[in-house]
Amino acid sequence: MKIAVLPGDGIGPEIVTQACRVLDVLKTDGLPVETEMGVLGGAAYDRHGDPYPEATRQLVHAADAVLLGAVGGPQYDKLERPLRPERGLLAIRKDLGLFANLRPALLYPELASASTLKPEVVAGLDIMIVRELTGDIYFGQPRGISINELGEREAYNTMRYSESEVRRIAHVAFDIAMKRSRRLCSVDKANVLETTEFWKEIMIDVGREYPEVELSHMYVDNAAMQLVRNPKQFDVMVTGNIFGDILSDEASMLTGSIGMLPSASLDENNKGLYEPSHGSAPDIAGRDLANPLATILSLAMMLRYTFNRDDAALRVEGAVKKVLAAGLRTADIYQPGCEKVGCAAMGDAVVAAL
Ligand code: NAD
Numbered sequence: 001m002k003i004a005v006l007p008g009d010g011i012g013p014e015i016v017t018q019a020c021r022v023l024d025v026l027k028t029d030g031l032p033v034e035t036e037m038g039v040l041g042g043a044a045y046d047r048h049g050d051p052y053p054e055a056t057r058q059l060v061h062a063a064d065a066v067l068l069g070a071v072g073g074p075q076y077d078k079l080e081r082p083l084r085p086e087r088g089l090l091a092i093r094k095d096l097g098l099f100a101n102l103r104p105a106l107l108y109p110e111l112a113s114a115s116t117l118k119p120e121v122v123a124g125l126d127i128m129i130v131r132e133l134t135g136d137i138y139f140g141q142p143r144g145i146s147i148n149e150l151g152e153r154e155a156y157n158t159m160r161y162s163e164s165e166v167r168r169i170a171h172v173a174f175d176i177a178m179k180r181s182r183r184l185c186s187v188d189k190a191n192v193l194e195t196t197e198f199w200k201e202i203m204i205d206v207g208r209e210y211p212e213v214e215l216s217h218m219y220v221d222n223a224a225m226q227l228v229r230n231p232k233q234f235d236v237m238v239t240g241n242i243f244g245d246i247l248s249d250e251a252s253m254l255t256g257s258i259g260m261l262p263s264a265s266l267d268e269n270n271k272g273l274y275e276p277s278h279g280s281a282p283d284i285a286g287r288d289l290a291n292p293l294a295t296i297l298s299l300a301m302m303l304r305y306t307f308n309r310d311d312a313a314l315r316v317e318g319a320v321k322k323v324l325a326a327g328l329r330t331a332d333i334y335q336p337g338c339e340k341v342g343c344a345a346m347g348d349a350v351v352a353a354l
């Protein structure tokens with residue numbers, strides 16, 4: 001199991017350190033893990049002048065899976081766009097063909113009252129968001145800023161999907177729905193945007209191969225509202241890159257905190273990059289405040305999806321459950337009556353629970 005570890009920026013190194021400690025326990029217990037560190041994002045720009053340098057490219061191509069912290073920070077926001085940390089992240093996703101982003105919004109029962117929503121609204125929540133990750137307005141050409149025919153500056157991005165791109169993510173979503181409750185909701189804006197009307201048409205067509213799956217459709221504005229009104233109506237959701245980015249952050253709050261939401265970004269062969277759904281949290285970086293659980297749970301997803309080691313994944317998830325049941329909380333999920341801990345102490349507790 002060759003794992004490339006890319007801590008990234010901001011809280012990235014803090015949370016990845018804790019996930020690596022979890023990995024070390026599994027290794028000691030016989031999991032054949034080999035890790036190698038690399039740089040991505042701002043850390044890579046600082047070292048190599050490139051947010052996705054050639055050395056990192058070679059490292060991740062040689063690995064079976066990648067564990068990533070997060071990238072970005074205000075000190076990089078003035079760089080020209082191709083040099084920014086976020087471009088490094090988009091580049092690695094595109095380069096590795098990681099078109100399927102799975103973001104499970106699962107509520108641990110102990111955190112029902114940590115959510116900003118009423119406990120009865122979120123209790124029992126278990127949604128799988130399937131986000132297309134290498135197309136859409138994130139990558140569509142043309143894009144840029146130029147002077148128009150009236151001599152005024154204008155800026156543009158292009159929302160674009162090819163049929164094969166939509167078909168392959170549809171298959172991923174239907175396959176997941178088959179293994180769960182057999183309900184799939186495709187989120188679009190087909191009332192306004194041709195791209196997503198096309199998306200919807202292809203979802204319906206692929207759905208003919210999955211007669212047992214009940215396919216529904218919802219406009220993205222309504223989906224954003226329904227996620228806070230009655231989130232448990234959803235089981236598997238599938239949507240494009242930008243809608244999935246926004247809806248998954250929204251869904252994270254149903255689980256108590258964005259610090260709880262892991263993710264897997266997979267290619268056709270389940271080679272994957274695993275990272276928390278949140279960012280580099282510059283506002284709390286370097287202060288031992290970050291919640292490392294989304295990263296640790298991303299590691300569990302790696303064990304499950306890339307290495308087919310459900311046993312090891314369940315062991316890690318079980319340790320997280322135990323720590324929450326024992327009342328340990330980082331600041332983002334803190335509730336009165338619980339014990340407030342920092343990032344490293346949360347890591348200690350997960351290691352002890354393992
Ligand atoms: P963010 O997710 O970094 O932070 C949003 C809020 O959530 C902040 O208040 C932060 O403190 C909190 N938060 C996030 N993760 C947390 C954790 N593990 N524990 C406790 N609190 C946590 O989003 P942002 O502030 O919009 O972006 C900051 C930087 O991160 C930007 O440069 C952005 O481009 C980048 N970003 C990177 C990724 C990624 O690497 N996948 C994802 C999102 C944002």
Ligand code: IPM
Pocket residue numbers: 072086089090245277279
């Ligand atoms: C995420 C992030 C990224 C995205 C950014 C940092 C490029 O928000 O992983 O959700 O928009 O995909």
Ligand code: MN
Pocket residue numbers: 245246249277
């Ligand atoms: Mn995001």
